[in-house]
Amino acid sequence: MLEFIPFTQADVTSLVSPRAGETKIGQCVHLANHEHSLDTILAIAKAHGAQFAILGVGEDIGPRANLGRGGATDAFTTSMRQWLNLQSNRFLSGAECLILGQVHTEDLQLQSTEASVESLRQAVERLDERVIRIVTAIMAAGLEPILIGGGHNNAYGLLMATYAHYQRQVAAVNLDPHSDFRLLEGRHSGNGFSYAASHGALGSYHVLGLHELKNSEANLQQLTEFGGTWHSLQQIWVRREMTLTQALHEIADKLNSTSLPVGLELDVDAIAKMPSSASTAAGIPLLDAAHYVSYIARNCPCAYLHLAEAAPSCHEVGMEAGLKEVGQSISELIYAYVQGRRQYLG
Template identity: 65%
Template structure:
């Protein structure tokens, strides 16, 4: 498939630092050589015991189309360099994972002087690629773990989930921004409002929404849709409720919907994380890990989306950014997998 750049066994081997007496995840996970048709390969992976499919979408056209900064293009490579060198052991068997590769975006990337309209047109083209590939993954009864790229890709993921399951989706998003901005052309700030308008999103809860980073118009649109939120200030600043209580309330709502559940996380939410809109007033990584783990464990989760990681935006340079985003996103992936394989009630 020309819209997918496969993560081959040879690519994986080059990343793994072998050590005698140890088995790394990169030595046990499944790869995609790109030779068999995608659907056929996914069916075989499912038969071979794969449950999770890791997919990259390296692009910053969505954030730039939202008048933001670029950089969210190479998180996937940074993550694979870390994730493949985790230990495959009694806590995580790497053979549960297929690393499919990355959706091709090079032909959609545009120069710095590109017009906003051209960027938004290309986001629409990317949407269709995301929908096609993710629909195939979910239709094969596998769970995508998607490493972005901008949060614009939430739209394609929600549309794909609806296409594969024939049902609308209930989503929870840990994010200072609701991404429910007006439908003014596709970009990273309106993936959820477009999905709601299309009927793909039926229930939406924003966790950690910053009270001063969402316009009144956006808040009113979200409220009119029936969206709910817990703000960053209510939990981490004023401490009106605990994170555990907020997540418990969210889980009850998600399960009451009876719908497939999407777990969304914008890396912008995490304090000083290299991302498209990094913040000094964010949440600790450990709280993000708890969020992912608990929602994965206690709901009918169908995918995890980790958006906006941007190694090049680290103040100490891209190599420091690759280490931080690679390690952090790898931990988030493990938190999701561990939650999905544990599946016991919130306690």
Template identity: 60%
Template sequence: MLTSFHATDLQSLLNCRTGETKLGQQFQLLSLEGDQDGDISVALAHAATQGVKFAIIGISEDIGPRANLGRAGSHDAFTASISQLANLQSNRFFSGKQCMIVGQITLGQVVDANADTATLRQATAELDDQVIAVLTQVFAAGLEPIVIGGGHNNAYGLLTAAKQTFNQPMAAVNLDPHSDFRPREGRHSGNGFSYAAANGSLDHYHILGLHELKNSEATLEQLSLFGASWHSFQQIWVHREISLDQALKDICRELNNTGLPVGLELDVDAIAKMPSSASTFAGVPLLDACHYVYRVAKQCDCAYLHLAEAAPQCHEAGVTAGYRDVGQGISELIYSYIQGRMSKLG
């Protein structure tokens, strides 16, 4: 189900000063007035006529990572991110009027903290349907979703919704130490892309920063059989066999050669010390992640940005520090995407 984000919710997050305008004061909010059975298509279409380009959507869940035997906590990334993003300045560089906060997608039922794996995987499959139902309407309205939070299981719903709307499969690029192309053993955060490939939603897949020892041989074999490609974390950031700049040139050329719309994916556990369901000490610098998002957004035909797995409560210094670091990191990634897209689209 979709829970709307009200003006009072936004106002409670804002820290306003005289003489300043914050992004949150310029963001549009989705009006669910007249909403029938989850139909938000009219409201989204109206927003597009008012100059909205980007639809910011949260997914409040951690059942996907838990179904993958990972840590909980990815349910809270949206709130942490909006609280930081909304308090950035609205100015000549970006006004914020191009953005709408749509709300948060939730399963609509509580899954017990001690639920077994089979229950979690069934719930993840049910969540897929919720994600697809909302995102098909966003894509159909001509808006670009910026999706925050939840596990990387939600890549499946995004890719499937895009394929259903655009009537063609998607290409995807993913900054992630894990390929999330594991066997289709029941839905979880580790197999969103393999399920999307199986249902015809994913046609081309590249992983940037794949860690050579965090993917099983069976998964690597599946990737090879599918025709996926990757630049490993070791190649770029350890061995320095290829520069990040050259890797991004190669990636953007490949994506553009497909002629397909692009899903821009980022698992925040790729970023060093970012609180996530699978936090890493040896990871990619945040600035490199921002550059990746900006370059692909600027040079490719992106349909959406998906920022998955951020988990504020997993910060080693506590939840308050987790909210701060997740909020600041996600905000920088979102602005990088918006800058890239606005540069490409004029």
């Protein structure tokens, strides 16, 4: 069975609206060819100048396995509708990016529609295996993965693939009100980092924007015992004990001191009013989230970007508004990363 669904010219044609006198990013990106193997697609894109491979994961198995809401299935397509219609110009041509496609999840989604929690967690384990194989291939080809959509459970696959590729542990930073360092009770969206730590992949972990009352004491204790650290939402945005700039400077210094590849994680739950499986009014501005992505991408040896948990159907006004907000927001975050990494790499 093909483990990913290629994103082809037909997909671009269905999403991009050409305009005379303009060139859209979608007219410049590298695309997958369904007749080629994954390794061949990646090698061709790399040979023609691609630096980043954008991959979607349309699933909500992980959040539901964590007893949360579903809906994190549509982020990739709606993001590409926005991203590919942005202008190709002096700031970004689009030729830096391969739009690879999506991890195949339909079989897992169908099997888990009315599944028990135990079955959902088993399905997450199967998804982990697919994410690991595809991300490993992307890294082996010399491209940086940008993974969009699905639950934060997919952090585990990214971390394990990075660990295998670099043959070193990974230093992860995560903008998230939750630490996702919960008990090893079966795989779900709340324990991707604790599972990666237990399997030796996670060497250092910092949470930015951790909400002081949305993490259990047992969770915080387990994170502390591992050596994980955090700056809380309340420290920076409520009590104003330090600025975001000061926090980011501290985080970058810590990440760089480890000499480890960096996993750059962002749960869109952190962004105020963002439609997600756990959306919140007490979140941070989108522009602060984009600044976080840009700063870490510009100043640290990032291995990947992960944008998790966007769920357009969870928008308080409805699906149409959710599609628009998720698409525009994730497009800004992709651009912040790509531009930041290009500056870092020179």
